[in-house]
Amino acid sequence: NSSKVIDEEFYDQLEELLILADVGAKAAESIINDIKKQVKQQKLRDPEQVRALLKDELKRVLSKNAASKDMDLYPRIILVVGVNGVGKTTTIGKLAYKFKQDGRKVLLAAADTFRAAATEQLEIWSQRAGVDIVKHEEGSDPAAVVFDAIQSAKAKKADVIICDTAGRLHNKKNLMEELKKVNRVVEREYPEAYKEVLLVLDATTGQNAVSQARVFKEAVDINSIALTKLDGTAKGGVIIAIADELSVPVKYIGVGEGIDDLQDFEPQNFVSALLDID
Amino acid sequence: MTEKLQSAFKKLTGKGKLSESDVKEAMRDVRMALLEADVNYAVVKEFVNKVTEKAIGQGVLESLTPGQQVIKIVNEQLIELMGSSQSKIKWASAPPTVIMMVGLQGSGKTTTSAKLAGYLAKQGKNPLLVACDIYRPAAVKQLQIVGQKVNIPVFSLEGANPVAISQQALEYAKKHSNDVVILDTAGRLHIDDEMMQELEDIKSSVHPDEILLVVDAMTGQDAVNVAKNFNERLAIDGVVLTKLDGDTRGGAALSVKAVTGKPIKFVGMGEKLDDLEPFHPDRIASRILGM
Ligand SMILES: Nc1nc2c(ncn2[C@@H]2O[C@H](COP(=O)(O)OP(=O)(O)OP(=O)(O)O)[C@@H](O)[C@H]2O)c(=O)[nH]1
Ligand SMILES: Nc1nc2c(ncn2[C@@H]2O[C@H](COP(=O)(O)OP(=O)(O)OP(=O)(O)O)[C@@H](O)[C@H]2O)c(=O)[nH]1
Ligand SMILES: [K+]
Ligand SMILES: [Mg+2]
Ligand SMILES: [Mg+2]
Numbered sequence: 001n002s003s004k005v006i007d008e009e010f011y012d013q014l015e016e017l018l019i020l021a022d023v024g025a026k027a028a029e030s031i032i033n034d035i036k037k038q039v040k041q042q043k044l045r046d047p048e049q050v051r052a053l054l055k056d057e058l059k060r061v062l063s064k065n066a067a068s069k070d071m072d073l074y075p076r077i078i079l080v081v082g083v084n085g086v087g088k089t090t091t092i093g094k095l096a097y098k099f100k101q102d103g104r105k106v107l108l109a110a111a112d113t114f115r116a117a118a119t120e121q122l123e124i125w126s127q128r129a130g131v132d133i134v135k136h137e138e139g140s141d142p143a144a145v146v147f148d149a150i151q152s153a154k155a156k157k158a159d160v161i162i163c164d165t166a167g168r169l170h171n172k173k174n175l176m177e178e179l180k181k182v183n184r185v186v187e188r189e190y191p192e193a194y195k196e197v198l199l200v201l202d203a204t205t206g207q208n209a210v211s212q213a214r215v216f217k218e219a220v221d222i223n224s225i226a227l228t229k230l231d232g233t234a235k236g237g238v239i240i241a242i243a244d245e246l247s248v249p250v251k252y253i254g255v256g257e258g259i260d261d262l263q264d265f266e267p268q269n270f271v272s273a274l275l276d277i278d
Numbered sequence: 279m280t281e282k283l284q285s286a287f288k289k290l291t292g293k294g295k296l297s298e299s300d301v302k303e304a305m306r307d308v309r310m311a312l313l314e315a316d317v318n319y320a321v322v323k324e325f326v327n328k329v330t331e332k333a334i335g336q337g338v339l340e341s342l343t344p345g346q347q348v349i350k351i352v353n354e355q356l357i358e359l360m361g362s363s364q365s366k367i368k369w370a371s372a373p374p375t376v377i378m379m380v381g382l383q384g385s386g387k388t389t390t391s392a393k394l395a396g397y398l399a400k401q402g403k404n405p406l407l408v409a410c411d412i413y414r415p416a417a418v419k420q421l422q423i424v425g426q427k428v429n430i431p432v433f434s435l436e437g438a439n440p441v442a443i444s445q446q447a448l449e450y451a452k453k454h455s456n457d458v459v460i461l462d463t464a465g466r467l468h469i470d471d472e473m474m475q476e477l478e479d480i481k482s483s484v485h486p487d488e489i490l491l492v493v494d495a496m497t498g499q500d501a502v503n504v505a506k507n508f509n510e511r512l513a514i515d516g517v518v519l520t521k522l523d524g525d526t527r528g529g530a531a532l533s534v535k536a537v538t539g540k541p542i543k544f545v546g547m548g549e550k551l552d553d554l555e556p557f558h559p560d561r562i563a564s565r566i567l568g569m
Contacts, residue, residue, distance in 0.1 A: 016319055022498040025313035084521060084549065085384030085494065093415075115549075116427075117420035124415035138423075169524040204382065206316030206498025208526040229383065232467045234500035257383070257413070 003047050006039065010047055014054060021237035021274045024207050027244075031057065055271050061240055062267040065249040073194035074104070075153065077161040077186055081179060081220060082200035083212055084167030087228035087254055089118065091200055092162050093125030094254070094262035100129055104159040109149035110135035111142040111182060114166040122164050128259055132156070142166070142178065143185045150189045161193075170215035183220045197222045199248070203229045203236030213242045227265070228254030235274045296344055301333045304348045308567075315527030315566045318502045321536045329355050349569075356563035359532060361541050365556035367398070368515060370487045373457040374406070374448065378484075380477055380512065381492035382504060383465030386520035386546055388420055390492050391462040393546065393554035394518075396428035398458055406456035408447040409434035410480070411464035421462050428551050431456070440464070440476055444484045461486070468507035477512055489514045490543065493534055495522045501530035502537045509538040519562075520546030523553065531562050 003010035011032055018028035035054055044050055078095070080088050092108065099106045108126050110133060112118035119135045126133040134149040146163050153161045165182065168175035186195055199222040201209050216222050227236050230253050239250055250265040305326050312322045329352055338347045369375050377394070379387045388411070395405040407425045409432060411417035418434045425432035431454075433447040444461055451459045461480065466473035481489070491505060491514045508514055517534055522545045531542060542562075547553040 019313060019319045020499050022316075022500075025310055083496070083524070085386065087384065115420075116423035117416040120416035120419050121414075169521065171525045172523075202384065202494075202496075204494070204498065204500050204504075205496045206526075206529070207314060208316070208496040208524065211525060232382070232500065233469060233503045234498065238498065 006045065006047055006050055010050070011036065014051075017275060018237065021235035022206050023237035023274075024210070024241050027241045051275065051277060055275055055277065058240060058271045058274070059267045061244050062250070062270065065243060065247045066267075074159045075161075075190075075192070076159070076194040076196060077150070077153075077163065077190055078196045078198055079163045079165065079183060079186060079220065080198045080200060081165050081216055081222065082167065083169050086167065086200045086202040086205075087226075088112075088167065088200045089121050089125065089164050090257065091198075091226050091228060091252070091254055091262065092122065092164050093129055094259055095162055095252075096125065096129035096131045097259045098262060099160050099162075100131055105157065106131040106160045106162065107149060107153045107156070107158040108133040109146050109161055109163040111145040111149075112164045112166040113138055113140045113142050113145060118164070118166065125259075132158075143182045146182050146185050147189060150186070154190075161190075170212050170219075176215070176219045180219055196224055198224050198226055198251070200226045200228060201236075201239065201242075203227050203253075204232060204234040205238065207238060207241075209238040210241050210245070213246055213248065217246055217248065222248055224249060224251040226250070226252040226254060226262075230273075231255045231261070236270075237274055294344070295338060296333050296336050296347060298334050300344060301330055301348060304345070305330050305333075308352055311568055312529060312532075312566065315568065316496075316498045316501075316529035316533075317566065318499050318529075318533040318536070321502065321533050324536070325355070325359070325532075353563055353567065353569070356532070356566065357559045360535055360559035360563060362559065364541050365543050367458075367543075368487050374451045374459045375457065375488070376448065376459045376461065376484055376486040377488040377490060378461040378463065378477075378480065378486040379490050379492055379518075380463055380508060380514070381465060382467065382494070385465065385492045385494045386518075387465065387492045388417065388462050389424065389549065389551070390490075390518050390520060390544075390546055390554070391421065391460050392424035392428050392430070393551050394544070395425070395430040395458070395460055396551055397554050399428070399430060403458045404456050405430050405458040405460055406447065406451045406454070407432045408444060408459060408461045410440040410443050410461050412438075412440060412443075413464045417462075417464065424551060441479050441483050444480050448484055468504045474507070474511050481512060488516065490516050490518050491534075491538075491540075492518045492520060493530060495519050495528045495530060495545075496524060496526040497530040499533075501533040505534040506537050509540065514538065514540055516541050516543040518542070518544045518546065519557070522546060523548045527566055527568060528562055529566050532566060 110119040409418040409421045542557040
């Protein structure tokens with residue numbers, strides 16, 4: 001995008017950039033229309049200024065609900081949810097390690113009792129991070145695993161429980177009901193803990209992520225987002241629409257499969273990468 | 279069909295022939311529908327140009343309104359682009375037939391490997407599943423469990439690399455009269471040169487008859503980069519589109535087909551191991567358009 005003048009072609013190129021970053025065609029159109037208005041009002045003439053304006057606008061949307069000051073509330077219980085294969089279990093391994101590094105006592109709850117070897121996978125992560133795990137047999141009730149984990153955390157005075165849950169598509173009514181039940185157990189058994197419901201989204205996902213966020217918010221009131229697989233070529237622009245509509249902050253990004261490939265979300269860096277500018 | 283699209287086509291009713299402005303106006307909404315369905319930007323652009331050209335000046339069938347005529351053309355072109363239904367595996371002239379599953383992390387390779395093994399067993403084949411993912415925690419165990427569920431043996435080898443595992447699995451299959459060998463490889467990024475090289479190495483050592491790229495139906499614009507890279511490095515034979523039991527419009531199907539020219543052979547319709555279906559171009563076309 002190297003236009004020297006602000007013309008329709010220049011705007012088309014900006015729109016293309018946004019759409020290719022998965023911002024969504026409708027959202028891109030409305031963002032560009034908005035920018036056009038501001039350019040007129042401010043009588044801007046330099047394409048560079050317009051790009052900066054766009055960058056600021058996206059940053060504003062993404063910072064609007066900047067990850068809250070919840071960072072230091074303990075004890076806490078984190079329920080990790082999302083559709084299949086987005087990176088929930090891996091993100092939990094990374095998070096466990098991060099809390100452990102911060103000197104926190106962490107307990108993992110293997111409440112994905114459905115997927116083949118999900119518990120074994122989480123167990124390996126618990127060993128890598130050097131934290132404890134509560135697990136049951138495959139096919140058992142996920143709510144019961146979470147119940148046990150809470151009792152165990154209370155007894156051991158753990159600071160953080162992180163609950164893995166089975167991947168589920170948000171349009172599966174029965175699976176969403178099951179998740180609500182797990183959520184109710186958390187609320188009933190551990191009211192004194194700070195409850196975080198972390199939705200994991202895959203940056204490779206297109207517009208469907210909006211409906212994922214919407215339905216998971218409705219069902220279990222998600223209050224933070226982790227955006228994974230940003231180490232690929234996908235830009236994850238769909239979270240702009242999500243941040244705008246649902247006011248749920250993106251808190252973490254996943255940038256690889258290693259234990260320390262988890263970073264705090266920085267709107268500035270994210271938008272720069274999205275627009276391919278510094 | 280999405281409301282917007284429907285109203286666009288209504289505007290066209292009552293006219294006898296498809297004029298340039300009629301078609302262009304309608305195609306603006308088609309473009310929006312395709313983009314919102316996650317079809318790649320460049321793919322949409324080319325598609326819209328092609329259909330616009332084709333539609334302008336076309337006579338309207340007597341039984342249709344001009345609006346319906348445009349829908350008909352758009353739909354036909356989409357189906358044509360998606361290709362015919364071909365859920366066929368290319369069988370080796372001398373067994374075993376080797377099928378290699380590849381794709382991004384979490385796309386559904388392991389699950390689909392087991393589904394495919396079960397599907398082929400029902401057709402009288404005697405498959406062997408091979409655990410080539412030595413990286414992901416408990417990947418081997420996962421394949422063993424799903425293999426057991428569909429009653430298919432799983433070959434694994436601790437401490438060996440994926441090339442050696444594939445080679446020895448082939449020897450094992452020959453001895454145990456397994457006529458199909460399905461390689462479940464680790465998920466990887468298309469830009470991870472070292473990991474892509476590993477797949478090339480497996481390919482040149484066991485010469486798979488089928489390389490199937492497993493793609494998540496929810497994938498956005500990036501689907502073209504992924505498909506292009508995997509196809510350039512491996513010359514894939516087909517695609518499996520997973521997680522179509524969700525509510526995604528599935529535009530990635532069109533993107534992947536457009537950039538690789540390779541057929542979508544199967545679709546994944548759930549987590550259960552019999553949730554594998556042949557691909558139907560007409561269904562996905564309607565789904566992408568929102569009809
Ligand atoms: N490149 C990359 N891969 C990732 C990242 N996060 C997770 N993965 C990989 O994505 C795949 C799926 O990750 P999981 O953690 O098993 O995902 P999940 O959401 O728990 O999956 P289900 O439990 O099956 O729903 C694995 O191969 C992970 O190694 C990331 O940030 N970058
Ligand atoms: N709903 C649904 N889930 C699916 C489908 N196919 C796979 N899955 C789920 O998607 C998640 C990832 O599937 P895997 O088979 O582990 O994916 P993979 O490509 O082998 O993952 P890696 O080995 O980590 O790269 C699991 O939770 C599967 O149950 C499908 O067609 N529909
Ligand atoms: K990226
Ligand atoms: Mg998991
Ligand atoms: Mg796998």
